[in-house]
Amino acid sequence: MSVAKRAFIDTNVIVYLASGDARKADRSEKILAAGGVLSVQVLNEYVSVARRKLALSWTETREVIAAVKSACEIVPISLEAQAAAMRISEISQISIYDASIVAAALEAGCDTLLSEDMQHGQKFETLSVVNPYRSLK
Secondary structure, eight states: OOOOSSEEEOHHHHHGGGOSOHHHHHHHHHHHHTOOEEEHHHHHHHHHHHHHTSOOOHHHHHHHHHHHHHHSEEEOOOHHHHHHHHHHHHHHOOOHHHHHHHHHHHHTTOSEEEOSSSOTTOEETTEEEEOTTGGGO
16 A cells, blocks of 8 residues: 555545454554544444444444544535535446545545545546555455
């Protein structure tokens, strides 16, 4: 995994902290310890997965959110990013949720999006998708 000037972190990186896959959990810990940027949407997506799929308590969920917030820069979702997400979704044929993450990353000036959900190497303007777990497969 190359070192990015400014990396945006997708939801799956946080989700893997509680993964049964120790290698992915360890990689996620290292990514988050290094810091990065993520949006409020990423936090909300994590809460949804933590409560629904991981069956974490509200206390456990809050603890993870607090740790992420202390390690990373959290950016809001602007109206401009929402409009850009619609354009990105239409052009790239990705979901509006993934496009919203791409738009927030671009707006935050990130050059790398760390995500397992999109195609490794995919480009969106100045943003490149990097699957941080690719070497673990």
